[in-house]
Amino acid sequence: MRDRPGASEAGVTIDLIVGSESPKEACGLFGVWAPHEEVARLTFFGLFSLQHRGQESAGMAVSDGEQILVYRDLGLVSQVFHERTLATLQGDLCIGHTRYSTTGSTTWDNAQPAFKTHGTKGLAIGHNGNLVNTAELAEEVGRRGPATTDSDLVATLLARHLDDGLEAAGLRVLPRLSGAFCFVMMDERTVFAARDPHGIRPLSLGRLPGGGICVASETCALDVVGAQFIRDVEPGELVSIDERGIRSLRFAESPRPALCLFEFVYLSRADSRMFGRSVHEVRREMGRRLAAEAPVDADMVIPVPDTGNSAAQGFAQAAGIPYGEGLMKNRYIGRTFIEPSPALRQRGVKLKLNPLPDAIRGKRLVVVDDSIVRGTTTRQIVQVLRESGARQVHLRIVSPPIRWPCFYGIDMSTRGELIAAGSGVEEIRGFVGADSLAYLSLDGLVSATEAPASAFCRACFDGQYPVPVGESEPSKFALERL
Ligand code: SF4
Numbered sequence: 001m002r003d004r005p006g007a008s009e010a011g012v013t014i015d016l017i018v019g020s021e022s023p024k025e026a027c028g029l030f031g032v033w034a035p036h037e038e039v040a041r042l043t044f045f046g047l048f049s050l051q052h053r054g055q056e057s058a059g060m061a062v063s064d065g066e067q068i069l070v071y072r073d074l075g076l077v078s079q080v081f082h083e084r085t086l087a088t089l090q091g092d093l094c095i096g097h098t099r100y101s102t103t104g105s106t107t108w109d110n111a112q113p114a115f116k117t118h119g120t121k122g123l124a125i126g127h128n129g130n131l132v133n134t135a136e137l138a139e140e141v142g143r144r145g146p147a148t149t150d151s152d153l154v155a156t157l158l159a160r161h162l163d164d165g166l167e168a169a170g171l172r173v174l175p176r177l178s179g180a181f182c183f184v185m186m187d188e189r190t191v192f193a194a195r196d197p198h199g200i201r202p203l204s205l206g207r208l209p210g211g212g213i214c215v216a217s218e219t220c221a222l223d224v225v226g227a228q229f230i231r232d233v234e235p236g237e238l239v240s241i242d243e244r245g246i247r248s249l250r251f252a253e254s255p256r257p258a259l260c261l262f263e264f265v266y267l268s269r270a271d272s273r274m275f276g277r278s279v280h281e282v283r284r285e286m287g288r289r290l291a292a293e294a295p296v297d298a299d300m301v302i303p304v305p306d307t308g309n310s311a312a313q314g315f316a317q318a319a320g321i322p323y324g325e326g327l328m329k330n331r332y333i334g335r336t337f338i339e340p341s342p343a344l345r346q347r348g349v350k351l352k353l354n355p356l357p358d359a360i361r362g363k364r365l366v367v368v369d370d371s372i373v374r375g376t377t378t379r380q381i382v383q384v385l386r387e388s389g390a391r392q393v394h395l396r397i398v399s400p401p402i403r404w405p406c407f408y409g410i411d412m413s414t415r416g417e418l419i420a421a422g423s424g425v426e427e428i429r430g431f432v433g434a435d436s437l438a439y440l441s442l443d444g445l446v447s448a449t450e451a452p453a454s455a456f457c458r459a460c461f462d463g464q465y466p467v468p469v470g471e472s473e474p475s476k477f478a479l480e481r482l
Helices: 012-018 039-049 083-088 134-141 150-160 166-176 219-224 262-267 279-293 309-319 342-346 376-387 425-432 442-449
Strands: 028-033 057-063 068-074 093-099 114-118 121-131 179-186 191-195 204-207 213-216 228-232 237-242 245-250 300-303 327-329 353-355 364-369 392-397 436-439
Touching: 028 039, 028 121, 028 179, 028 191, 028 237, 039 057, 039 083, 039 093, 039 213, 039 219, 068 083, 068 121, 093 121, 093 179, 093 191, 114 150, 121 150, 134 150, 150 166, 150 179, 166 179, 166 191, 166 237, 191 213, 204 219, 213 219, 213 237, 219 228, 262 279, 262 442, 279 309, 279 392, 279 442, 300 309, 309 364, 327 376, 353 376, 364 376, 376 392, 376 425, 425 436
Parallel strands: 300 364, 364 392, 392 436
Antiparallel strands: 028 093, 028 213, 057 068, 057 093, 114 121, 121 179, 179 191, 191 237, 204 213, 204 228, 237 245, 327 353
């Protein structure tokens, strides 16, 4: 009940800090084909830069041309892999995965890459996204193993068609999948990359200085390993990468591209590029547009770090109000497996965000954040700022109200938990306790990207789902109940 408007105030300050209601990403992917290079080390650094897309588990599969070796575990990339581990992962090609679970629990069996064999052939696969025809696929696959992810179902289906190779298996299985998916896959010799016909989640190709080819969920991972961006994997495309170069096959026509608009708002790293534009620049423009749409008289603009930083800079610039820091984020928290004890919670252990009272005291603040999901964290932020001496707190949100759940791989609550699904802006303002609250319009958000609205999935804002999703709310544990 604490998530609903009017719920008890008890423990507010503490929850801010340990809990998080931010939308969660569904995974980061990296793949590389580069004989004569340390492919596992390259994959480690690629995954390390995609850590924000999933912090529950990490894994890699590597092949020397003869045999696939898989290593995966629960934890952050830097917790799972060490020098000793990397030294055992030698080969010419490698794929890697960081996971945030949107289907299936956080267990070792659900960590990826998933690995399957068929006779003497093997395949490994990592998935970013969420399928919406999982129940149908599960019925076909039948027997259930310990893994309970849609990704494992796809791996099983691919393995059943592996007689003619993974490329042929992909061309048979991928057209039958519905929903959001980017895959990196490999057999013993070739890396594959595939993107759903709407291209809901991003996936880019890059070239290493020595001629090797990389694929990554975001361009920041290409930058980190020194690869030059080549192009995005196209919606409906299956790309094969090996000594013959990059080959492109189409497994489905694209009805229309529908990149997740939330990638620009929150999910992607600010130093990544999408549609040829820096995410940082787009966020700054979002802030500028919000300043024009919802001006306010104030002394200082502060971001809710880190995703609010770029937009807050843009807001401050356009509004002519000084930009400052009012909340400090622990950048290293990631996913901690050690929760504070109730006693520490009572003392207000501020694991995630800590206010800077000297910077805040007596000021009329504009607080720029990326989104409001349930409203509880926002309310706690407002309360902490007031306790630290803020005279006024004006919230400016650089996305429209989230009224619809995501079925495509972003874990952002069910419809009943989304505060904007049942409350208007003034009601939400009252709940979070701000002096004023304004959201960026959908037109303003789309215009900031300089791409047409038709290029995006915007379903969590307008309820128009590009891939039909049926009646039921998303459940990440669906395969555990079957
Ligand atoms: S519903 Fe929202 S979060 Fe989900 S893919 Fe579409 S735009 Fe992204």
